[in-house]
Amino acid sequence: MQGLKKAMGTSNDTLILTASGSGAMEASVSNFFSMKDKVVVCSAGKFGERWAEMVQAFGLDPIVLTEPYGSVVSPERLAETLGANPDVKGVFIQASETSTGAAHDVEAMAKIIRETPAIFIVDAITGLGTMPLKIDEWGIDICIGGSQKSFMIPPGLAFISVSPKAWAMNSNSCMPRYYFDLKREKKMADKGESSWTPNTSHLIALNVALQYINDLGMDKLIENAQLLAKATRHAAAALDLELFSPNHPGSSVTAIKTPAGMDSGLIVKGFRTHFGAIIANGQGSMQGKIFRMAHLGYFDFADMFAVIAGLELLLQQNGHAVELGKGVAAVQKVYAEVAMRQPVTT
Ligand SMILES: *Cc1c(COP(=O)(O)O)cnc(C)c1O
Numbered sequence: 001m002q003g004l005k006k007a008m009g010t011s012n013d014t015l016i017l018t019a020s021g022s023g024a025m026e027a028s029v030s031n032f033f034s035m036k037d038k039v040v041v042c043s044a045g046k047f048g049e050r051w052a053e054m055v056q057a058f059g060l061d062p063i064v065l066t067e068p069y070g071s072v073v074s075p076e077r078l079a080e081t082l083g084a085n086p087d088v089k090g091v092f093i094q095a096s097e098t099s100t101g102a103a104h105d106v107e108a109m110a111k112i113i114r115e116t117p118a119i120f121i122v123d124a125i126t127g128l129g130t131m132p133l134k135i136d137e138w139g140i141d142i143c144i145g146g147s148q149k150s151f152m153i154p155p156g157l158a159f160i161s162v163s164p165k166a167w168a169m170n171s172n173s174c175m176p177r178y179y180f181d182l183k184r185e186k187k188m189a190d191k192g193e194s195s196w197t198p199n200t201s202h203l204i205a206l207n208v209a210l211q212y213i214n215d216l217g218m219d220k221l222i223e224n225a226q227l228l229a230k231a232t233r234h235a236a237a238a239l240d241l242e243l244f245s246p247n248h249p250g251s252s253v254t255a256i257k258t259p260a261g262m263d264s265g266l267i268v269k270g271f272r273t274h275f276g277a278i279i280a281n282g283q284g285s286m287q288g289k290i291f292r293m294a295h296l297g298y299f300d301f302a303d304m305f306a307v308i309a310g311l312e313l314l315l316q317q318n319g320h321a322v323e324l325g326k327g328v329a330a331v332q333k334v335y336a337e338v339a340m341r342q343p344v345t346t
Pocket residue numbers: 020021022023047094096097098123125126146155
């Protein structure tokens with residue numbers, strides 16, 4: 001738990017729940033609010049929609065700020081909404097919207113929310129490890145992570161940090177809760193225990209992953225994901241492919257549009273059958289139109305060279321004119337600029 005706190009870079013209480021990431025999302029709804037509380041949900045993708053569904057399921061009264069897939073909710077729009085609704089108790093957002101590859105301006109939003117009575121709940125499940133998130137400095141009241149993303153271990157653990165401002169709201173919250181009772185969880189965690197039988201095998205794996213992350217440095221893990229994302233964007237441009245979120249690209253995944261008329265499922269399937277590699281299709285209405293390549297966690301440039309080389313072949317196979325090697329060269333160029341400067345030591 002100390003390793004997790006260090007990796008997340010916060011002095012707030014940080015708890016571990018036996019659940020996939022959505023379990024901590026649900027806990028953030030059920031532990032800090034009461035029915036009919038007014039909240040704001042920023043929604044620009046499938047995970048934003050999950051927030052909206054969740055707060056509705058628990059009887060909150062959400063103002064849902066929706067933006068098209070690939071776009072983001074702007075801090076200005078949030079400021080305007082909070083200005084017009086001083087009774088808002090919480091703001092829910094995705095740091096990185098994994099379904100579209102876009103990233104929100106969490107720092108600017110935190111600055112606005114900090115000045116209001118509302119707490120800021122950030123689903124950072126793919127934000128942690130791919131973008132700076134200064135929980136204490138910016139004022140992220142609830143920061144949520146999941147084991148299977150940048151933490152590089154199987155799904156089954158969720159992480160949640162809780163600020164003093166959020167704990168104060170917890171005291172006034174009268175939402176029914178039982179399994180995900182964070183107050184009880186904190187009491188037990190302080191004794192080195194957990195409320196319920198913990199997922200011990202995952203905790204042991206997490207300990208090893210956190211040693212890796214903290215030895216490397218969270219900032220270096222973030223930098224790595226950001227460089228791989230940048231290289232992927234350059235490769236896409238070299239191959240005449242359009243980004244799905246050109247204006248707000250995050251670094252957890254890069255979502256790329258397939259050329260007009262080409263089903264992205266062919267690229268996803270091609271990776272699996274030809275290269276034993278897994279990339280993701282679009283979700284919901286984006287399915288068939290985009291494919292997503294991950295950068296978070298244990299990926300490096302050697303993976304990138306291979307993935308882009310495979311992509312070129314699959315595009316060519318499916319009728320997109322490709323000059324083989326052009327995308328790979330774009331990745332090599334980014335690597336040469338940023339990483340070859342470091343001398344090799346023996
Ligand atoms: C993966 C992910 C989740 C959590 O999904 P689970 O299936 O519950 O682990 C939530 N939000 C985002 C942005 C994610 O990428």
